[in-house]
Amino acid sequence: MGEASERGEDVEAIGPWRQRLEEATLAPIRRTTVAYYAWVAVLLAVIAWGGYAYYVQLRDGLVATGMRDRISWGFYISNFVFFIGISHAGTLISAILRVSKAGWRTPVTRMAEFVTVVALCTGALFPIIDLGRPDRLQNVILYGRWQSPIIWDVVAITTYLTASITYLFLPMLPDLALFRDRTTGLRHTLYRVLSIGWNGNKKQRGLLATALGVMMILIIPIAVSVHTVVSWIFAMNLRVSWNSTIFGAFFVAGAIFSGVATLIIIMAILRKVYHLEEYITQKHFVYLGYLLAAMSLIMIYGNLSEYITTGYKMEAGEEFHFRELFLGQFAGYWWYYVIGGLVVPPLLILIPWTRTIWGIVLAAFLVDVAMWIERYFIVVAALRVPLMPYEPSNYAPTWVEWSIVAASFALFALLITVFIKVFPILAVWEVAEQQEEAIAAGPAHGLQPRLVSQSAGGAA
């Protein structure tokens, strides 16, 4: 009797709750504050400065960078690997959680999916920037060979970008229709076009379920292949520190690790700025934090496996590489990566009194910094190992490289900022459906707190 009564109250409360959900999702497109414009202006200024730096690089050639013949990859390729890595946020969180029917995923999947697309668009620019002569990109198409890992990389990233955009668009369809019905004028026209006539009839829902079912399976192997192929850009070179059979798996793990960390940071920022506390709760941070902690343990295992096997054999050049990493030029970076990136973050998440939203966000920030640094020393420290009896080369990024990399982060932030102004920030229909299922299953199965006891701004 009591349980049925509670369910009845829940059903009554779902109307206002859903209205609040829709309002929260529509809020970014309805209101634009001065702070928003100021933020966009700052980002545009950084991008413009990066654009000027790129102009200098085009004008003077790659001599404007710190890259030379022996260390021919630096900031750009490190940044490329980093952004491609965080693009795994969407796929492996959204798709895997969708496949495994993890109900708590619904408020975070949309953010994860657009982080994927935005990170891919940003990261894919860097091999072109690294070319020095961007016009030579056409040679990849004109003279590319299937035997080359570079071609595999181009093909894998193109496929992943196409699949990610599709995977972002499909579950957004019902929400675009919601926006269509709630807006007027130019915006209404935009959403009418984008929602391709969605009215939620039985046939449309069936077709959408089919397409989503196919995509959520397909996108997982594509994502794994992308970062595996990125690792092969290194591992298929004849270089001591890149001669590794586990590079593919190691890169995929690193990508998920940094992807989850980035998602946590973006979730925290958007939750705060757009007041999404009712939908993105501490539970979501804790669950993603657990995923981050699990990935850090996998990364520790991967590092141990990598360094112990190569260190035990100590091929020519490996000793120099190890000395540089542990004691030499890269020691500060390497020890930060191990302690600050692999050991401290899981402790912050697993120790109960630091397992708060801000504790988890701090852990995620430490991980992201560490993973950028890891990509830096994978690229630069390996190229520093002399292949012939000459003195080891040095690499120091110039202001041009710093500026372009800073601009890439600004571009990443700007694309997210603009995306939120145009598209639904939350998957309204999925969150609502999940809520209804939770109520239908009864309090024992409820994944959200009871609706009747919630206030508009109340966090669970």
Added chain:
Amino acid sequence: MKPFVWSAAGMLVLTVLALGSVSTAHASHVHVEVMEPASAIVGQPSQFSAALTSADTGQPMVGQSVTFFAHASFSGVEGYMEIGRAATNSEGIAAISYVPRERGQHDIRVDYAPSAGGTVEHATAAVSVDGSGSQLYVQTAGIQVPGLNSWLIIGLLSVVWGILFFVAVVVIRIARAGDEEPAQQRIPATAVAAGGTLDGAVVAHARYR
């Protein structure tokens, strides 16, 4: 008498061979000569020299820069690869240290470009390198597994893009289905669980569900 004849004949043959292996270039003013190293062994540094003399006076040319090349073939490209540069000493001899990486005959070429401009003079010589094997990276054919080749990549890509095409077709069908069938009210799970009928709020939003 007979040993003397054989010795003389042998000397003659060796002289002809030695002359044949060393080439000289006579320009209007400069005489370039490649000097064969005493020994050349794979992986060992060898001294490669060239002498520059004035064709007019026969005097050695001092302080002139000459460039040494070795004939090489790599990844389907053939040609002369620069192996070093040196200036002539007081005897008109320029020398570089070079480590041959393969046994056999090596064509060595020496170029002299007058600093004041003019014709580049060059001379070539075949140098025999002893030792065993090769110290170059040699690309081997590898293990040929039937079906494990570029076509496998093309096949995989075709499957993936085929599936993406299928999804695109489904999206088109979703768009068309909007015109074919009006929106239906879906009975939400909550309403069923509560034993009631459609909740007003849910009905209002059923259009885009």
